[in-house]
Amino acid sequence: MEYSKNECILKIDNVSLTLDSKIILQNVNAEIKNIVRPGMTQGQVVGFLGPSGVGKTKLFEIMAGLLKPTSGNVFVGEAQKPVAPGRMGVVQQNYPLFHHRTVMGNLEIAAKKTISDSQKRKDKIFEMLDRFHLRQHANMYPAQLSGGQKQRIAIAQQLLCSDNFLLMDEPFSGLDINMVDEVSEMICEISNAHEHNTIIIVSHDIVSTAAISDTLWIMGRDRDAQNNIIPGAKIKHTFDLIERGLAWQPDIKKIPAFNELINEVRDLFLYL
């Protein structure tokens, strides 16, 4: 498969985080490069795995510019500017929406920031509603929607107002198998809509995440000689799934090498 990894579009540079004198993250380093495939638009999907409570959500908040790290920095885009809130789309774990606004109102307020012409804004919103099968819910309030529907609105809201990056915390949790497939498809579709589109998925669902990722980050902590956890998580392992021939494969779950990968990741989890 022909591809190349070009310029760096996201760089986590020596990020550390201490909360209430508790070391959460210690010297986290990682980068995402623009993947280019001749003759097609190829975005990036990074699966971000790790045990519960290790610090995934915290790093995620730092990447989004919402939480200031104790030290270190996150740079985004070709120009490698320090991240600021709003540049990264963020879909949080519980898909928050403005409960006092209808679906339409929620999308409208997001689109206002990026599209000033009101007719263009309307067109774009309706395009989103159709894409996510939400048109018939346009005038409902979030309280009247299912979890899956809320998630799609939260995604649509972020897509309307961020450039290229989308961070998703637990996008598969609480969804049935069909919905997981649907969300997976949606993630691939979004990532391939623009060369620089990059989606980072935080998840506990190793299989679903690995199936659509081109790269896996595994976050964990070191252990001392007595097998006790040393505080301060970092990205301990990075899997390049393209190199292994496990990226962009439609029927990936049937490939034996994929199952080996999953087992490899599972084994790693025992020592994180």
Added chain:
Amino acid sequence: MLTQIKPLFIPNSRNNRSVITLMIVLQVVVFLVIWFASKSTIFPTPVEIIKALGRLFEEQNLAYELWTSTWLCIKAMGIAIIISLLIAYATVIPFFKPIGFLISKGRFLTLVGLSFVFTQMTSGSSSLKTSLMVFGITVFFVTAMVSIIQSVPKYEFYHARTLRMNEWQVVWEIIVLGRLDQVFEVIRQTFAISWTMLTLVEGISRSEGGIGPLLLNQQKYLHLDAVFAIQFVILLIGILLDWGIGQMKEFFLPYSSLTVEK
């Protein structure tokens, strides 16, 4: 039948309308029977109360006194809502936090003790009563609002910030618009408090009349039937206004009742 009655005693169970109606009617009937049957010297019978009510309307101008009191309450409520909201919203700015904190501590002061200070600061019975009421409502209102504002979860702020809102827009969207339904709830609660303060405040400054002095007078002459009649009317109007506020909330904020288990 039994299968329909059983859920009435199970927590959080849902019951159909006719069963609930029947239950309420039964409870009221039992209550009335006990009331009629009791030969208590303290509690007047319903008939005595109704008679007293008629007398109060004819001889004591009850309707007018009621209007005076209700108007005082509504006026004080309106002023207090504006002042309280301004103070409460201002507490998102660190500089104003201590003021909100201090004002909420005013709940522990008594209005009777403050009446002298307020008399010095105001001119006339009407403005004295209004300012006492406004003070009494504001301290509770600010307390409730500040606690609502403090308990807004972090992820809501994050959500607004990821949508490129600046901090003023975040406050407008999350604290002001996003909590309007709760403001209505606070209005309801503090209205009930203000309604109970009313007779006390009117008792402090009696020259303009109102339901408070009327009640105190009847009590002085031990007209217990009249006292109960007035209490009954106060209760009724209170419930009515409370219901009105609830209706307004439904009307202006249709989303507010969507998450409630019916």
